[in-house]
Amino acid sequence: MKIAVLVKRVPDTASVFKIAVDGKSVETANLKYVMSPYDEHAVEEAIKLKEKNGGEVIIVSVGPSEAKEIIRSGLAMGADSGLLITGAEALSPRGLAKVLAAALKTLAPDVIFAGKQAVDDDAAQVPERVAELLDMPHASVITRFECLGASVVVDREIEGGQYTLELPLPALLTTQKGINTPRYPTLPNIMKAKKKEIREMSVGELGLASEALAAGCTVEAFTLPRQERLRKVLEGESIQKVQELVRILRETEKVL
Amino acid sequence: MSVLVLLEQRGALKACAHEAAMVAGTLARAAGAPLYGVYIGKSLEEASSLAGFGMQKVFAYEHDSLGHFCGEIYTSIVNELAKELGSTVIVGSASALGKEWCASVAARLDVELVQDCLEVWWNNGLMARKPVYAGKVLAEVRVINTPAMVSMRPNVVKVERDASPAPEVEKRGMPSSTPRVVVKDVALAPAGTVELTEAKIVVSGGRGLGGPEHWPVLQALCDALGAALGASRAAVDAGWIHHSHQVGQTGKVVSPDLYIACGISGAIQHQAGMRPAKIIVGINKDPQANIFNVCDYGIVGDLFEIVPLLAEEIRKVCA
Numbered sequence: 001m002k003i004a005v006l007v008k009r010v011p012d013t014a015s016v017f018k019i020a021v022d023g024k025s026v027e028t029a030n031l032k033y034v035m036s037p038y039d040e041h042a043v044e045e046a047i048k049l050k051e052k053n054g055g056e057v058i059i060v061s062v063g064p065s066e067a068k069e070i071i072r073s074g075l076a077m078g079a080d081s082g083l084l085i086t087g088a089e090a091l092s093p094r095g096l097a098k099v100l101a102a103a104l105k106t107l108a109p110d111v112i113f114a115g116k117q118a119v120d121d122d123a124a125q126v127p128e129r130v131a132e133l134l135d136m137p138h139a140s141v142i143t144r145f146e147c148l149g150a151s152v153v154v155d156r157e158i159e160g161g162q163y164t165l166e167l168p169l170p171a172l173l174t175t176q177k178g179i180n181t182p183r184y185p186t187l188p189n190i191m192k193a194k195k196k197e198i199r200e201m202s203v204g205e206l207g208l209a210s211e212a213l214a215a216g217c218t219v220e221a222f223t224l225p226r227q228e229r230l231r232k233v234l235e236g237e238s239i240q241k242v243q244e245l246v247r248i249l250r251e252t253e254k255v256l
Numbered sequence: 257m258s259v260l261v262l263l264e265q266r267g268a269l270k271a272c273a274h275e276a277a278m279v280a281g282t283l284a285r286a287a288g289a290p291l292y293g294v295y296i297g298k299s300l301e302e303a304s305s306l307a308g309f310g311m312q313k314v315f316a317y318e319h320d321s322l323g324h325f326c327g328e329i330y331t332s333i334v335n336e337l338a339k340e341l342g343s344t345v346i347v348g349s350a351s352a353l354g355k356e357w358c359a360s361v362a363a364r365l366d367v368e369l370v371q372d373c374l375e376v377w378w379n380n381g382l383m384a385r386k387p388v389y390a391g392k393v394l395a396e397v398r399v400i401n402t403p404a405m406v407s408m409r410p411n412v413v414k415v416e417r418d419a420s421p422a423p424e425v426e427k428r429g430m431p432s433s434t435p436r437v438v439v440k441d442v443a444l445a446p447a448g449t450v451e452l453t454e455a456k457i458v459v460s461g462g463r464g465l466g467g468p469e470h471w472p473v474l475q476a477l478c479d480a481l482g483a484a485l486g487a488s489r490a491a492v493d494a495g496w497i498h499h500s501h502q503v504g505q506t507g508k509v510v511s512p513d514l515y516i517a518c519g520i521s522g523a524i525q526h527q528a529g530m531r532p533a534k535i536i537v538g539i540n541k542d543p544q545a546n547i548f549n550v551c552d553y554g555i556v557g558d559l560f561e562i563v564p565l566l567a568e569e570i571r572k573v574c575a
Contacts, residue, residue, distance in 0.1 A: 013392065092368055093369065094362070121388050123371060124359070124371045125358070125362060125371055132331075132363035140359075141356075156352075157352050159352055159454060160451040162443050164440040166438045168436055222388075222396075223394045224393060225387070225531060229550055231548065231552070232552065234553060239565060241555045242565040242566050245553055246566070246569045249514065249535070250574075253514075253535050255514040256574060
């Protein structure tokens, strides 16, 4: 069984973000980069599937050459090889999905896992687009995965409940926290990962027309969300504080 | 040129469907374009609730088998309809199902999609504001190419209807296709349960709760307020509650009018989830807890004393 995992190199969102002088990007000098957290769940699920059914796990990413480190961390978790596509960072989700779909077509995986969204642009659409482009059945935000051989059964979250779905293979699934606990790479596996192959290719090698990839939307400005809170700590005995709070919420803020 | 809104239903139309219709109506007026709606479900009973948005017509694809979301059929229907209508802008909801639906339609139509918008407007073209970097930064996006799609974050848009009439309903049949994805089971929370991302009030608990046996203390406050129950990552990772309750960067982002954090320290991870709340109240026994730096109103005190008092006071005052 061939299993592909889509991962993305993103800034650690625990970082403090500052808006760069151009007003439409963030200062990158002090950012630490990691694998997008939902992608870690995708890698874990892929490795679990391989451990159960055999096969190989390929980590696929679009990004700068530094993204090799992120792929390498997936290899240290137990994946077998990596593919990095460079030169496509400026694409919109629409173009990015076409690049990934073209690359995946040559790999012909039975299962594709991806995180439900990457926590940099939070575009939340690239995996679904890839599945549509490859004409694959797909399910998003899954919290359980079970392979039945020619098909898979998954639980997918909805507001206030869940669907249980069965999809024939090949299929694409996006993972949500709760599906598993990503493993920490062991030292021997980190050493082994250094010897595993990461193939690098440029987007040009995929032979896609440039107009098919041109971004149809652009960021005009970045702003920081309203951070100012009143920070008013209420004083007095417990019952007084509670009564004052209820009065404020009802009369001043009108939220009750 | 026309605007099309995807009306999400769960039996009845969801609140986010009306929010999306509101946004789509505003865009259509600004762009001088007609507004159409698309409903896919068992039966559209409440077309009258779509009055006040300037919607000309709603295309209702009705069939018993369409009650539950089926990505393939739902996507095919919108794909065909958008082409038929020549839709310039398609507005959906960034709900759990809506995001998948929008992403799939955008791929089929080969158009751009801006998901999870807080605001969209028309300024010589389509503009959208959406959170990036887990909500720590807001991006203002200009959509250059149309057709294009946007999805609205639920619970953010205020619905204000004008005097325009309810749309005409054009019933359409079920498309003949057999989906590859089969719905085996649908498990829904009991009726009356308030969903986190749709709640007007959220009460959340963290490590300060001490253990899973104490959730009833917060649940009583939820019941008094008609609120949804949330949790911090610490409480979820400790196994005290299912992750679907988690508010935070790797959980849900909530945008209620009122957010009450009980026994939560206010870590960056949690702030990412509660930031959109209009008013934040922090209750914590540690006066140094960071929650007091990121809330509007704070009460320093033992949650086991304060929360029951608060529930009682609310029942008394709001009765």
